[in-house]
Amino acid sequence: MSALRTASAVVTFGEEIIGESGPFETPESAAWNNTAPVCERLSALLGVPVVVLRLLEVSGGGFARGGRVRYHAEALERPRSRLSPAAAGDLFEPHPLRSRWATSAGLREGLEWASSVAEVTGPPRQAKTWNLGAVFRLPVEGGSVWLKGSAPFGAAEPDALEWIGDPSLTPVVLARRPGWTVLSHLPGEDCWEAGPGLLDALVRRWAEAAGRLGAPASLPDRRPARLPALFAGLLDGEAGRSLDAAETEAAGRLLDALPRLISGLEACGLPEGLVHGDFHPGNCRSDGTRTTVLDFADAHHGHPALDGLRPATFVAPDLWEPCRSAWISTWSRAVPGSDPARALELFRPLAHLSYAHRYQEFLDAIEPSERIYHEGDPAEEIREALQAVKTSRPPT
Structure with missing residues (x-):
């Protein structure tokens, strides 16, 4: 490759x-x-x-x-x-699932709208585009703003940002309309190469904020109580057909065990609220003095352990343990008497099932040429959930 x-x-x-x-x-x-x-x-x-x-x-x-x-x-x-x-x-x-920014007319409409709400001084510079969104940097007097196109399944971002309402933590929504948002610029660099001190600070900063936030009613409801029904739907569909006989049998056992897992998670005492949904170093920025969080396209009402576990997929093992410790200590202070360490452990298979469902949402809503980005991801996440069950300590 x-x-x-x-x-x-x-x-x-x-x-x-x-x-x-x-x-x-x-x-x-x-x-x-x-x-x-x-x-x-x-x-x-x-x-x-x-x-x-x-x-x-x-x-x-x-x-x-x-x-x-x-x-x-x-x-x-x-x-x-x-x-x-x-x-x-x-x-x-034409294709009915084509993104609005993936057509000449739709793209121009978005750029013209952005120019009508911000005093754009030059041509846009595209940062990225794919089936989940499109991001453009627009020059304005004294700096830049960002135009973001969002798929219908990522439309929660401006609601989440306005609910957070903290310009020291996230971008500010400068203007919005269905499918498009103009956002303030965040100085600094993405944190892909961040070391342990900065990663710990990012984890702690977001966990502290999440502990205060609750969630607006407009966010998608992806709380753990919904997972049994969502997982059953996955097994009956495209993802389930990709599993072999042994995997299908194991998935059935996991489906039966979900109520007990979720009950154990609830006993850990952490509140459900606004979850970023894809909290990792690439969705954080730092200018050396301030750390910020961006890209809330996957924001939802859910369990905070999803964000607590997400960095593990993106950082080296020696960096993950300090992140884990920072998350646990922050939630322990925020909710005295809770058991965030146990919540992380119990949530491991649930996190993979959550992402399996999310990836299937992507596949169901994007045109065929762009399915390559996520083809096979739901089934692979189910396999990861089955592996997590094997290595997790069961609830008592």
Whole structure:
């Protein structure tokens, strides 16, 4: 599997095909949804702003990285030059599940709206786009704002941010309309490379906030009590058909055991409330003095242990233990008499089932060419849940 992405793009201007560019390598990033280097190359080549609308096909690679990736891109102004000829094929064929930002008309509508609510001083710079959302940095006098397009299943973000209402912790919603949000800029860098001291501070800061927040009624309800019904639905559908006989049998036993697991979790005494849903270093930023949290597209009403466990998937084992300790100590202070350590342990299989359901929501709501981002994820999360049950200490 190649860790390098080789990209090509069919570029259009409205319904006019400008041509195709590539293949070319993007050493800056191998991630399929990191379209910034693709846009920069195409914009320099054509002399006009160009953004990626959607993924067309991938050959090779894996885990949403590497391989040969072909995109549909849109020139925001008519280019003065052409590219190599490209056949239209079904490029303009509509699809009912296509994201609004993945069409020329929908993208332009979003950009025009953003310009009407913010004094934009130049062309947008696309950071990323995929089936879950599209993110653009817009220049304004004295700095930048961000335009984010959100899928219907990620529409809770502005509600969550407004409920939190803390500009020192999250972006500020500057303007919103269905499917689009303009957000304030957060200074600093994403925390992918953060060391233990900063990671501990991030975990503690978010846990302290979550302990005070509760949850607005507008957020999706993904509390543990709903998991048995959601898991049963997964087993009856696409994910269940991907399991072998032994896995199916084990999944049935886990389904039967869920009420006992959930009862044990409730006995740990932690309150349900606003959950980020994808709390990991890449969704946090730091400028050296302030740590902030972003990307609340998966926000919901649920159990805080989901956020407590999420960093374990993204950090090295030696960094995970300090994160775990910070989360446990923060909740112990917030809720005297509670047992957050036990809650983390009991929630391990429930976390994987929660993500299995979430990934199935993605697959059910995105067009076929972009299913590659999440194909097989629900079944894999069920397998991880079964493994977690084997290694967990059962509730007493």
